[in-house]
Amino acid sequence: MSDTPIGDYALLSDRHSAALVGRDGSVDWLCFPRFDSPAVFARLLDEEAGHWSIRPSVPYRVSRRYADQAMVMETTFHAETGTVTLTDALLTGLDDGGHRLGKGVPHVLVRRVACSGGQVPMELDYRPRPEYGLIAPILTPVEGGLTARGGAEWLVLTAPVPVNAADSIARGTFTVRSGETLHFGLHRTTLEEVPARIWGQDELASRLDATVEAWRSWSALHQAYEGPWRDLVHHSGRVLQALSFQPSGAIIAAATTSLPEGVGGERNWDYRYTWVRDSCLTMAALWVAACPDEASDFFAFLTTAAPSLTKDRTLQIMFGVGGEHDLSERVLPHLSGWRGSRPVRVGNGAWNQRQIDVYGELLDSARILSDQLGEVDDDVRRFLIACADTAAEHWRDEDQGIWEVRGAPRHFVYSKVMCWVALDRAVSLAGLLGAGDRVESWRRTREEIRETILSEGWNDRAGAFTQYFGSEDLDASNLMMPIAGFLPADDPRVLATIDAIAERLTDDAGLVYRYRTEGGVDGLAGEEGTFLLCTFWLAEALAMSGQVERARSVFERAAAYVNDVGLLAEEVDTSSGELLGNFPQAFSHIGLINAAWAIDQAERAAAAPS
Known part of the structure; x- marks a missing residue:
């Protein structure tokens, strides 16, 4: 062992x-x-x-x-x-x-x-x-x-x-x-x-x-960020670059498989593949930390890996680094696992899940990186338009959500928000995509999604936006509402959700859980650690809402868990404070980069003459 x-x-x-x-x-x-x-x-x-x-x-x-x-x-x-x-x-x-x-x-x-x-x-x-x-x-x-x-x-x-x-x-x-x-x-x-x-x-x-x-x-040519925690941000940018597969432009979620989310538990997954969501968030974070010059390669990879979406016109949510589709999961029974955490898995069964949020992350990264993309070719243009159209067509569907639950699909609020993001960004990219004829339809559907989220995603008893329609459970992914621009950061409902997550979805150290696992929504036994990405999301949302000192405190709380050479895993063990999960984890370094940048922007705005 x-x-x-x-x-x-x-x-x-x-x-x-x-x-x-x-x-x-x-x-x-x-x-x-x-x-x-x-x-x-x-x-x-x-x-x-x-x-x-x-x-x-x-x-x-x-x-x-x-x-x-x-x-x-x-x-x-x-x-x-x-x-x-x-x-x-x-x-x-x-x-x-x-x-x-x-x-x-x-x-x-x-x-x-x-x-x-x-x-x-x-x-x-x-x-x-x-x-x-x-x-x-x-x-x-x-x-x-x-x-x-x-x-x-x-x-x-x-x-x-x-x-x-x-x-x-x-x-x-x-x-x-x-x-x-x-x-x-x-x-x-x-x-x-x-x-x-x-x-x-x-x-x-x-x-x-x-x-x-x-x-x-490469660092001298690409890394220009000069805000707070500069060295950590630059190093995180290099880590993200190190997790990218040069031949294809794919980006892996982490370098390992089956490092557990809970010691001795079954939450052990293979992260050596390219998730559309994670990759898009990585490219967006590199825009801050490393000024990527490979955006066109990345979108070309996705366009090739998913040439016409799938048979039901949805996008497969992950691929092999060479564009492979079948990532069937299997167990390696001869391996005892890290600290006895079994099973050890290779492949990942989430490859054939439906996750409708991916269109939002994809089109958002396309908007952020539009200057690097330049003139997109016809294949990429058609692919991005198809992603927007698919979000418009499927936003009402239940799915497995950002956390890839292996329980029943649900109407996850985050998934709906990201469908809104997909159409919002598609409208702003319409000129680049040559899609002016679709703008009015995209706007109508975008507004329909927004009204549905506001009416069904908010729960008065919880005093917050919740994990899925009809639920009272909290989910840290809703911190993305202001970050993605769905609602202003100072909207009372956003502030209430931020405070609810800070008060009821954190451990004694002030680190944030994704959600409470005891509810069984993910279909798995056992507990998991606190999620570093979610803690950085809290810092980012606080900064955007003008609570900069709170944001700094949360950021430093999470950043304190970098190891002696500046690397972060996915989670933190709530009892021991040790790093847990696959390592190093792109999500955690993405969160660090974006939270540092948001705090820098908030401090610059506060210091600017009124």
């Missing part, structure tokens, strides 16, 4: 694949060659499912950080005899124009060991386990390293020190002395690559340095 705290991990990304490396120098998660590929290291989910560690063989203390403006991790081990820094990166690069990260990536994990003083005895433990730990591969020594072959994988380890292999485990011991630097590499090769490619020390060193420089160049 894996027991390492989620917050002990750091993310590596080449915008194709992701790895997680712990404070102890162990890579416990790695998927080659795509984010959603079967893991070759999965100790994150089971102690026996593979890892690669490099660390001192004597007692040490740890400090770590990301290299300045780069998603390259520097872990420094302080031993009595000396100090050594382990630098980890998945190699990336920039295109010829110096803009796009991840071009021409060879799927290589590089690990630099550099001693800055004294001498430190080190140990290496390498246990590849392809297909989520199912396969113990054959390890074969070659000059300069060894190969691992098993299943569909052929991995090559470059090691500048002697390594002994037996029983699908390779170990080595070595000592690094002051001024000495060693480079290790792991890459996924092909059956045609004979003999196996061992990388030279100079090549690994130069490619690692180029990766640091590529991230820094």
Whole structure:
């Protein structure tokens, strides 16, 4: 059973694949060659499912950080005899124009060991386990390293020190002395690559340095936000970029699968896919944090993945990073799960749910990014028009909602609000889309949706807008009403809803739940933690309503849960304060960026001459 705290991990990304490396120098998660590929290291989910560690063989203390403006991790081990820094990166690069990260990536994990003083005895433990730990591969020594072959994988380890292999485990011991630097590499090769490619020390060193420089160049070119919490916002922008799949423009929700929303519970999902909603919110957040230049790629990806919507003219809500539609869910029974949280799942059964809110997020991001989109081609134009028309046609439908409940579909208020948003944004984009003939119809339906929400979404007994029509339950997604522009932030009903959520949907630490799980609306047993996105939504809504000091307090409450290298999971355990859920979670970093920006805007407005 894996027991390492989620917050002990750091993310590596080449915008194709992701790895997680712990404070102890162990890579416990790695998927080659795509984010959603079967893991070759999965100790994150089971102690026996593979890892690669490099660390001192004597007692040490740890400090770590990301290299300045780069998603390259520097872990420094302080031993009595000396100090050594382990630098980890998945190699990336920039295109010829110096803009796009991840071009021409060879799927290589590089690990630099550099001693800055004294001498430190080190140990290496390498246990590849392809297909989520199912396969113990054959390890074969070659000059300069060894190969691992098993299943569909052929991995090559470059090691500048002697390594002994037996029983699908390779170990080595070595000592690094002051001024000495060693480079290790792991890459996924092909059956045609004979003999196996061992990388030279100079090549690994130069490619690692180029990766640091590529991230820094991208950050300098794209990141211009100068408001409060600037460093956190910029770092969150890099995290979102790291969660994007360069070849297609897709954006994943998180880098992992089955990290639980409640320890020992069944709320364990695979987030390594691209949700339309999450991706659109990511693109909108990057507008603040990183000035995206890949908006056209993203909308081209969606247009290709969903060329004519589905047979019933609705949009599939999620896809594989290559545009795949069938994401059927299955259980991996051989994995014990993080802290015994089972089942461990791959795939995601929500792929065939109906969620009618997605049209709102999609058209809202198109409006926000319209300057980056420029002149849209006919395919994208037709796709966006079809999304608006579908929202107009299906807004009365019940659905599973933003939280993808596995219980009965309902008339969720948030879903209706986002259908209103879809038509509101379609009206403003009509000129760009060449859809002037639809504007009047879109306006009429938009008003009908608004009147229905105001009459059926508000509940006098709850004193707030509620989760679904006829319910008295609260839902944090209704904080999006002012954020999306459905109602002004100072509307009495909005203020009442904000206060109700702040008072009745928060834990003792002041963090916000999505909703109360004991009501059974989601069809699942057990509890979950507080949701960081929802807490940032509360901060954003408070800022928009002019309650800036309250907003700052809520923001700082949520931002305090970033780990030591600035990463957030999906949720926080209400009893322990530990991070819970898949990691790092795009939603949480989206919330941080947008809340910081809203507070900045509110403070600027308050300081402006009247």
